Amino acid sequence: MNEHEQFGRHLRSLADPVPAIAVDPDAILRSGRRRRVLRAGGTTVVTVLAVGGLAVGVVALPGGSTPEGDQTVVPAGTTVPTDPAPAASPEIPPVVVDHATGTVTLPLDELTRSARDEAVIQAAAELVTATCMAEAGFGEYWEFAGVVMPTGPEDHGIDSPYGVWLADEVREHGYEGTRSALDSPRRGLPLDAPAREALEGCHRAPLEAGLFSDQSVADEWDAVAPRGVTPTGYTEEARAIVEEWAACLRENDVDPPAQDGDRIPVGVPEGALGAPFEEQVRIGLIDVACKDRVDLVRRLAEIDAAEETAYLERGGREYLEERGAVEQAQLQVAEDVLADAGVILPEG
Numbered sequence: 452m453n454e455h456e457q458f459g460r461h462l463r464s465l466a467d468p469v470p471a472i473a474v475d476p477d478a479i480l481r482s483g484r485r486r487r488v489l490r491a492g493g494t495t496v497v498t499v500l501a502v503g504g505l506a507v508g509v510v511a512l513p514g515g516s517t518p519e520g521d522q523t524v525v526p527a528g529t530t531v532p533t534d535p536a537p538a539a540s541p542e543i544p545p546v547v548v549d550h551a552t553g554t555v556t557l558p559l560d561e562l563t564r565s566a567r568d569e570a571v572i573q574a575a576a577e578l579v580t581a582t583c584m585a586e587a588g589f590g591e592y593w594e595f596a597g598v599v600m601p602t603g604p605e606d607h608g609i610d611s612p613y614g615v616w617l618a619d620e621v622r623e624h625g626y627e628g629t630r631s632a633l634d635s636p637r638r639g640l641p642l643d644a645p646a647r648e649a650l651e652g653c654h655r656a657p658l659e660a661g662l663f664s665d666q667s668v669a670d671e672w673d674a675v676a677p678r679g680v681t682p683t684g685y686t687e688e689a690r691a692i693v694e695e696w697a698a699c700l701r702e703n704d705v706d707p708p709a710q711d712g713d714r715i716p717v718g719v720p721e722g723a724l725g726a727p728f729e730e731q732v733r734i735g736l737i738d739v740a741c742k743d744r745v746d747l748v749r750r751l752a753e754i755d756a757a758e759e760t761a762y763l764e765r766g767g768r769e770y771l772e773e774r775g776a777v778e779q780a781q782l783q784v785a786e787d788v789l790a791d792a793g794v795i796l797p798e799g
Contacts, residue, residue, distance in 0.1 A: 575785035625731030
């Protein structure tokens with residue numbers, strides 16, 4: 452179950468006062484938020500689209516006359532219907548690519564949950580589970596480790612939609628060190644059979660506390676969700692930009708990533724992962740220089756912004772605002788749970 456299915460559960464939970472709970476242990480304590488997941492693989496918001504178009508040509512005769520034998524006489528005083536004016540294209544907000552912070556600001560960002568909020572939800576679920584295990588006599592098997600924020604960059608690391616694009620990051624970390632990660636806060640002894648049975652029951656606790664909603668409503672909500680956003684690199688325009696970058700890599704004797712089906716990924720050049728650190732840095736600096744040369748990040752981000760704006764216009768804004776209201780209520784529950792336990796919350 453992905454993040455968007457969870458959000459669908461959130462929304463449907465408002466309409467279903469007492470949903471049936473289907474326990475999914477692996478989904479309850481899912482690692483935190485990936486902001487770009489809205490562009491890279493969810494069933495509700497992110498959908499790979501193949502869009503074809505037809506152009507209809509209209510030929511006007513010289514002087515505006517009509518062919519003989521096909522003239523139409525319009526009585527005086529009759530209003531001749533005209534085709535409605537085409538709808539204005541939605542205004543696409545400017546993309547902000549910040550090299551100082553390594554962030555890319557896009558239209559969906561204001562309507563999606565932050566990394567801080569995801570970490571708070573995760574921590575509250577861990578605390579509720581740990582409390583349940585302690586009350587069942589198995590506290591040593593599950594220890595609460597506080598609010599654990601994700602480590603590594605979200606917008607400019609190896610896992611970002613645009614790959615690694617900051618030279619300083621490459622010099623300091625190579626490629627391996629830019630991978631985004633969320634250290635699991637789960638601690639304690641390996642589970643024996645009785646402890647595992649207790650944990651199965653305790654996985655219901657976050658649901659019952661109001662931190663999550665039931666999974667059974669996800670498909671129903673997905674059925675009415677607006678069509679999704681084409682992920683970075685799948686549009687023809689984006690693929691052409693990525694190919695410019697790949698050509699630059701080849702010019703500098705660096706092999707680009709292998710093509711992934713219909714998508715040319717902005718991934719790690721061949722041979723970089725697993726290479727000695729010095730080689731990772733050498734390849735990485737060429738990688739970043741090629742991205743700068745073709746202005747890859749800004750151009751791809753502008754395509755993403757157009758996709759996201761279109762999504763918001765066709766119902767995505769209303770969907771995300773409703774989803775956000777449910778998320779906010781669940782975030783408040785999480786903050787209350789942690790505050791009552793004396794846990795210090797991260798700013799944000």
